[in-house]
Amino acid sequence: MLVEQKNIPSLRFPEFEGAWEEKKLEEIADVKGGKRIPKGMSLTDVDTGQPYITVSNMENGSVNLDKIKFVPDEAKHKIRNYKILISDIFISVAGTLGLIGIIPQELNNANLTENANKLTNIKCVQAYLLRYLETSYFSRLIENVKTTNAQPKLAIYALQSFKVRSPHENEQQKIAEFLTAVDGKIGLLSKKKDLAERYKKGVMQKLFSQSLRFTNKDGTPYPDWEEKTLGEISEKPMYGMNAAARQFDGENKYIRITDIDEDSRKFVPKPLTSPQGEILDKYYLKVGDIVFARTGASVGKSYLYKEFDGQVAFAGFLIKFSISGANESFVFSQTLTYAFKKWVKVMSMRSGQPGINAEEYQTFSFQLPSQEEQQKIADFLSSLDQKITHISQQLTQAQAFKKGLLQQMFV
Known part of the structure; x- marks a missing residue:
């Protein structure tokens, strides 16, 4: 007779055993909201020493530093209690729902938008909790909010009651370290793809402006375009x-x-x-x-x-x-x-x-250049496309590998 084992993942490091513990998110961390800029005031591009993180800044599990704006001096004291630390996790709760991540060191103690909440005073391994929120368990919560509300907003009570299953701290740490390494590979492939695409754009600009030209086999130029x-x-x-x-x-x-x-x-x-x-x-x-x-x-x-x-x-x-x-x-x-x-x-x-x-x-x-030069340009750009496609396939495979891990390493 088969007996179902509850709260035990299907893929596990061999040195660990036993069932995982289930708790509500509010038992693991405090869920707190951000704060909007006071009415009549606007964010500024001038560095006032107080950055302000919006949902549009949230990318790839972190924050894009290039898009950051700042709180004007006259508004600082009014929103000073709505800061986020590098030890916290952010979750977007309005507009684009379910963006999660950890802020970079440069933004420690930044202000957080009212369209996001933070998990603070976290009582488990921070990186483990972040990975758990990447699973289908959390995405189902997000999809449910989207389909039941005309203007979706993820309420604090919905986050507080979200159930998280977790092992002992040393197993949490090992899972987090392993998935962080997988993320590192994904990040490298993403960067490689981005660089290849930028290179292609730069080459195209030079080719079509004719600052970069192909020549005949004997080195003589092709006819004018x-x-x-x-x-x-x-x-x-x-x-x-x-x-x-x-x-x-x-x-x-x-x-x-x-x-x-x-x-x-x-x-x-x-x-x-x-x-x-x-x-x-x-x-x-x-x-x-x-x-x-x-x-x-x-x-x-x-x-x-x-x-x-x-x-x-x-x-x-x-x-x-x-x-x-x-x-x-x-x-x-x-x-x-x-x-x-x-x-x-x-x-x-x-x-x-x-x-x-x-x-x-x-x-x-x-x-339009001559037929021969057209062909050379087309072949060259096609070779770049093939390289980009190969990197994209590697990236897709790595992302699929991680998705499979998330399904099997958590319960």
Whole structure:
């Protein structure tokens, strides 16, 4: 006969045994709120010696020092009792719910926003409690608050009554140290990815400003670049299908604005769907096709079709340009530049909801090199993309590994 063992994790260091103890969070720590700046006063960029932490500063389990503002001198005494220490844990409780972390040493004794609470006077290993709050147990509490309130706010009593299971202190310490090491690897991969993306942006800026040029094999320069419009190097643009999405039929994929990843600009369906009704051949994307979002907050978002994405039809809020007079990868890279973003911002803000139609997209102009130089630039940028993709995959695997650990190492 199998007997269920309660409050014992499925993955555990071999030197430990016995059931974990369950307590309410209020038995482990004091839950206290932050304080808003007095009415009529504003935060300042001037360093007054009293930093103020807002929810928008909270990132990756810590606080972004680059975004910090300060309490004006005239407000210091009015909110002096709402400080947070490096020995505390912050939790955002309004706006973006459930951001948790520990402040860096530089912000010790900073003021804390009214949209966050702090766990203070913690009676267990601080890093252990932080990891416990990263588990699905706490995320379920957050999701419940989101779905039951029109304007979600995590009440102090909900935090106080949240149940935490924990072992003896020495096991807490070992779990915390192990997961901190995993976080270190994730942090290094995140930094590596960020540096690779910044390098690509810098190289693109130099390439497209022509301060950095490729040359022929004999060292001679390629011909001067010529100004072209999108309309001049593509077939007549076409709007997508006016069809609703349905469950994926196993063959025909449907790409909508929301299926284009904001960062990578890859086809990342959420979820994978098919269009309803008959699909005419003209709506299937082919090699050389670029689609653009034509309306809404995502106007200007672009996607270059790749054969490995399969049989993909495009939706009505997208406009297709079939590139025929240039290298499609080179043209697509132009849609990732600051110059293109600036053009989109100006062109789209006509009236009401932002939008750019097919005729307007055709007028976008840029400098175009010879076919050979286009190919070299496209190949070089593609090699950088492959490196970034490889790092991203490593990062995703590390994050998935940590998620699995959180599910198995806690109860």
